[in-house]
Amino acid sequence: MLTDEPPVLQARDLHAGYRGVPCVRGVDLDVHPGEVVVVLGPNGAGKTTTLLTMAGALPGLGGDVLWRGAPTKAPLHRRVGDGLGVVPEERSITSRLSVLDNLRIGAGPVERALELFSELRPLLGRRAGLLSGGEQRMLATARALAAGPSVLLADELSLGLAPMIVSRLMRALREAADQGATVLLVEQHARKALAVADRAYILQRGAVVWSGTADEARRNLRRIERAYLGQDGAGARD
Numbered sequence: 502m503l504t505d506e507p508p509v510l511q512a513r514d515l516h517a518g519y520r521g522v523p524c525v526r527g528v529d530l531d532v533h534p535g536e537v538v539v540v541l542g543p544n545g546a547g548k549t550t551t552l553l554t555m556a557g558a559l560p561g562l563g564g565d566v567l568w569r570g571a572p573t574k575a576p577l578h579r580r581v582g583d584g585l586g587v588v589p590e591e592r593s594i595t596s597r598l599s600v601l602d603n604l605r606i607g608a609g610p611v612e613r614a615l616e617l618f619s620e621l622r623p624l625l626g627r628r629a630g631l632l633s634g635g636e637q638r639m640l641a642t643a644r645a646l647a648a649g650p651s652v653l654l655a656d657e658l659s660l661g662l663a664p665m666i667v668s669r670l671m672r673a674l675r676e677a678a679d680q681g682a683t684v685l686l687v688e689q690h691a692r693k694a695l696a697v698a699d700r701a702y703i704l705q706r707g708a709v710v711w712s713g714t715a716d717e718a719r720r721n722l723r724r725i726e727r728a729y730l731g732q733d734g735a736g737a738r739d
């Protein structure tokens with residue numbers, strides 16, 4: 502859904518990196534209410550760094566992050582209190598706790614998480630560390646979405662997962678957006694992400710090299726994969 506409403510989250514000439522050394526340079530990125538925006542790019546392009554900086558988990562090195570139109574340097578926990586949800590790339594669930602307890606320590610109702618991912622229902626008593634990779638990502642996503650974030654940032658949900666699970670996770674994000682959430686998603690799995698996205702940005706070596714509607718990206722996917730994603734199209738993941 503493309504809206505005329507002003508962006509809820511923006512990066513303006515954002516520079517970001519580690520120990521004072523930028524690996525993201527001059528990124529401009531807008532996320533409007535109700536959109537699913539995907540950030541694509543090859544390994545090391547700066548996708549995660551951009552996402553973490555926009556989340557407030559990593560301090561920026563220059564430029565601005567704007568939250569509902571106002572520049573912010575608030576740390577992640579304050580933005581979470583203000584309606585931001587994050588599903589980070591690294592494991593965010595607690596392995597030694599059961600699925601149910603992992604959902605209980607989330608900020609949203611357990612029942613809502615189970616409505617979103619009914620697959621978790623039979624697994625409630627299982628230790629989260631014993632779940633498959635896909636089930637763990639579902640748990641992390643269910644917990645984040647159950648909190649009803651106004652903006653959800655998700656990093657590489659698809660990493661190492663079977664295509665069916667990736668589609669399932671992408672669909673859940675699309676549904677959340679259709680119900681009013683806003684989603685910024687970092688992905689390597691271009692096809693699956695573009696299938697549910699409204700708009701896309703492609704990062705290469707820390708800079709935006711392409712942006713447009715997901716529709717445009719889908720129509721030019723082979724060319725985009727060859728030019729920007731280091732894939733020849735033939736070997737692209739479906």
Ligand SMILES: Nc1ncnc2c1ncn2[C@@H]1O[C@H](COP(=O)(O)OP(=O)(O)OP(=O)(O)O)[C@@H](O)[C@H]1O
Binds near residue numbers: 547
């Ligand atoms: N904690 C860190 N300390 C120092 N450098 C880092 C750190 N994390 C990432 N980098 C470097 O910053 C650059 C951008 O990394 P980033 O993780 O943002 O890329 P990415 O596009 O998300 O890649 P991937 O798809 O492989 O996760 C890379 O050169 C990476 O090696």
